[in-house]
Amino acid sequence: MYHILTFSIIILFLIGCVTSPSQRTEAPESQQAKGIVQGAPSPEVPPPEASLQQAPLSSGAQVYAPLTTDEALFFQQYIDRLSYLVYYDESSGLDPQLAKAAVSQANRYLIEKQGLSPIDFEQIQRNKEDQMSAYRAETGGSIDIVTYIAQKLNADIYLEIDAKTTFGGGPGGWTGSAQGSMKIFDASTAVLLGSISFLSPQTFSPVSPEAAMMNAITASVWQSMPKVTEQAKALVGSATARRGVRYELVLQKTPDPKAISQFEKRLAQRVREVERLSYAPGESRFVLYAFLPASKIQDAIYDAAAVSGFPDCYLLYMRGRSYTFNTGL
Numbered sequence: 001m002y003h004i005l006t007f008s009i010i011i012l013f014l015i016g017c018v019t020s021p022s023q024r025t026e027a028p029e030s031q032q033a034k035g036i037v038q039g040a041p042s043p044e045v046p047p048p049e050a051s052l053q054q055a056p057l058s059s060g061a062q063v064y065a066p067l068t069t070d071e072a073l074f075f076q077q078y079i080d081r082l083s084y085l086v087y088y089d090e091s092s093g094l095d096p097q098l099a100k101a102a103v104s105q106a107n108r109y110l111i112e113k114q115g116l117s118p119i120d121f122e123q124i125q126r127n128k129e130d131q132m133s134a135y136r137a138e139t140g141g142s143i144d145i146v147t148y149i150a151q152k153l154n155a156d157i158y159l160e161i162d163a164k165t166t167f168g169g170g171p172g173g174w175t176g177s178a179q180g181s182m183k184i185f186d187a188s189t190a191v192l193l194g195s196i197s198f199l200s201p202q203t204f205s206p207v208s209p210e211a212a213m214m215n216a217i218t219a220s221v222w223q224s225m226p227k228v229t230e231q232a233k234a235l236v237g238s239a240t241a242r243r244g245v246r247y248e249l250v251l252q253k254t255p256d257p258k259a260i261s262q263f264e265k266r267l268a269q270r271v272r273e274v275e276r277l278s279y280a281p282g283e284s285r286f287v288l289y290a291f292l293p294a295s296k297i298q299d300a301i302y303d304a305a306a307v308s309g310f311p312d313c314y315l316l317y318m319r320g321r322s323y324t325f326n327t328g329l
Contacts, residue, residue, distance in 0.1 A: 071291035151320035167209035176212030244289035263308035270300035
């Protein structure tokens with residue numbers, strides 16, 4: 001039984017670029033979340049029926065169209081069934097056993113209280129060993145290995161636990177405490193959405209200092225999770241309702257700019273919005289927004305390619321909501 005006397009949750013959202021070793025950046029939605037710190041009501045996921053979206057191929061002033069019935073249904077199901085990967089900040093110095101207990105507690109909350117199936121701690125550990133070569137080849141270290149694994153395993157949210165624990169007392173009466181934060185990242189973009197801080201009072205164990213510290217950190221994580229999941233849904237939902245789910249596309253071998261322009265227009269007819277990030281004869285990059293599952297996005301890319309002059313276009317690999325295709329030219 002956890003003896004928690006007081007519990008403090010502080011929501012911190014930093015504006016601008018986060019210069020952490022993992023090279024993740026903070027989302028614009030953090031502006032909205034600042035109101036929570038100042039006592040404003042928590043942001044709510046906007047009802048899908050009332051959401052307005054940018055229509056494709058519009059020019060001049062933005063033109064908006066309401067979600068269709070199918071899009072509204074997809075939106076609600078997407079928000080309700082966000083996929084989580086929970087891990088810990090390995091640079092925090094947290095004891096591995098305490099870290100595993102903290103991650104397991106977060107996963108237990110997602111399973112028991114949210115009805116979700118989070119990615120298992122042991123599966124993450126195995127992937128860290130098995131995917132290292134592919135991680136270096138595909139990312140060049142631009143994101144950290146756990147974010148890469150979250151993308152590979154199609155997680156929507158990556159929760160990172162950063163904590164420190166202390167103990168006191170003596171034989172027969174050990175005390176423990178924990179403090180830290182749970183950072184919420186968009187797994188597909190590595191963007192920091194928010195951070196929820198926790199601070200536990202001293203907890204007691206007659207067994208050992210490790211048991212006292214484990215009581216403290218697991219109780220802190222459990223009590224933080226309702227706010228974590230609430231904010232994850234609110235911030236992801238707010239961003240998604242405006243434009244749709246974000247997908248990334250890398251198109252290799254693009255020597256003809258006219259053909260790529262035609263491809264962009266054709267693809268925009270099949271999704272909500274297309275944004276070209278870069279063009280070069282060797283490679284072009286796009287961001288797509290749509291209320292469609294990943295399989296439908298892949299079909300839309302094939303269809304647009306077939307009528308744009310490269311019918312032999314093929315998928316090289318998919319990582320989460322990021323696709324890399326070759327035009328076959």
